Amino acid sequence: MMNEQSHGAEPAEVVDDRWASDTIADFLRQVGLPYIALNPGASFRGLHDSLVNHLGDSDPSMLMCLHEEHAVALAHGYAKVTEEPLAVALHSNVGLMHASMALFNAWADRVPMLVIGAAGPMDAAKRRPWIDWIHTTADQAALVRSFIKWDDQPLSLEATVESLARAWDITRTPPHAPTYVVLDSDVQEQRLTSSVSLPTVSTGKFRDLPIPSQDSLHRASEVLGGAEQPVVLMGRVGRGEKAWDDRVRLVEALGAKVITDLKVGAAFPSSHPAHVAGPGFFLGSEAQRVLSQSDAVLALDWVDLAGTLAQAPTKSARTIVSATQDTQLHNGWSKDHQARPDVAITLPTTPDIAVEQLLEVVHIRPNSTRQADDFVSLPQAYDDDTRLNLGGLARVLRSQTAKLDVCLVRLPLGWDGDDWDFNHPLDFLGYDGGGGIGSGPGMLVGAALALRGKDRLPIAVLGDGDYLMGAQALWTAARYDIPLLAVVANNRSYFNDEVHQERVAHARGRDASLRWIGQRIDDPAPDLAALARAMGLEGIGPVTELDALPSAVNQALELLLAGRPTVLDVVVEAGYSTAMTTGLVRSAPVE
Structure with missing residues (x-):
């Protein structure tokens, strides 16, 4: 981790700027951001040009995503490894609405993130017909203000760089959560007649934090x-x-x-x-x-x-x-x-x-x-039959990675915590905070980006519902050569809801055997490996037998070690660990 360092002890003047968005891009470079994740949008076209033609798409480099929700999830996964924020750019109110679920996840998981929004000109006289009007709102951040830490919508370049500096400080101050600054498109595209000073900022983790009495x-x-x-x-x-x-x-x-x-x-x-x-x-x-x-x-x-x-x-x-x-x-x-x-x-x-x-x-x-x-922990208990369930998947995956340093980025709800020991802070990164299904693939990409070039291998065990909702996030890994392994524990169902429907049926004396209706992801069963291959990743599976799993895992690991993003589809029996089932029973309606 970087130590906190100040940048701009003497306010740095930008002498060669011609456009306001160049100054905004200079600020992002000044704070040391390595990447900015985005899905392209006209509302920040000025900033986009500055990132490319002023900064040369470097420090920060752009990470193109296929959906704003995945851009935020990527930054979320990155922060879970590094404890430091990435930048995210969101296109106007529509991009913010796309990203809102992922922002709630990041809020609930308490991770830092500098989110940059944008809007059509606030000066109505400067709006293009139709599109600038529907992409401009009076108080854009009101859409998400309840689950971000701070926001602003400045109307001049001087106010914009100050707001960005404040947002940067606030998101990095514990307790962490995303901050949001809306850039006016007209301000971005102003030609400058004089230089603008950048605020003094610091980078890395804060060293001076509150201590108890x-x-x-x-x-x-x-x-x-x-x-x-x-x-x-x-x-x-x-x-x-x-x-x-x-x-x-x-x-x-x-x-x-x-x-x-x-x-x-x-x-x-x-x-x-x-x-x-x-x-x-x-x-x-x-x-x-x-x-x-x-x-x-x-x-x-x-x-x-x-x-x-x-x-x-x-x-x-x-x-x-x-x-x-x-x-x-x-x-x-x-x-x-x-x-x-x-x-x-x-x-x-x-x-x-x-x-x-x-x-x-x-x-x-x-x-x-x-x-x-x-204090002696209870021995781990495993099924010794030949069924391919989550326990069997865990045993094989753990056995095949025994000599490797692995970071488990995500585990599904049915996972038994005794199936895998964690002995390092990067052995496991936890869930997504807000329970927003579809976050897993994007967070895997972000965590894998943070781990790229290091000895620890990023592996996520995803549910099939999570994978299908967010699979297109993995395209970014293929585009930027980010090695990762997504193992899909594919029970071909939104099984969590099957369990809930069964509880309700039992409580009401109704037919619990119908719990699967409206829940199963089957008939036809999506080809998860083919979906990965279609986006430029490696795709293996479906694996349907336990005895075929070790060789499939080895194949996937070889691809991961060779630097390839890979998806392994493993068809598992539906089921939960005892602790998870007990938790669901406690939350179920009773007669």
């Missing part, structure tokens, strides 16, 4: 250090290796047990004896048991803390310590803040800083016998 830290230390059965809930934490090691050190100092969550990226080594078996998208049975016995909980920006604690009630007193800045983003429109937790001590900082600070003050009680080695 010493009083709160010491109270948290006393609660956690004095607990008999402390538990750490590992939520949205950083990808850095030092922060990873710090979390391990803190857990071992406390003698705590650790619960992780497949909704977020890898946060703690799942092979560690303190790790509780059964991580998933819902709280598993072993995690419920451990959490219900806890007397102190440290939540590190845990997603849905109150909902999780409610799944594991305790008969004795339990003190909650929460390290998060998330309340700064909560608003009345989106309920992604979840239920309000009953927290005794709040550490209003990032989880990484909270852990770093706690390590300085935590003390283990004298004569304490609580050690992490006392």
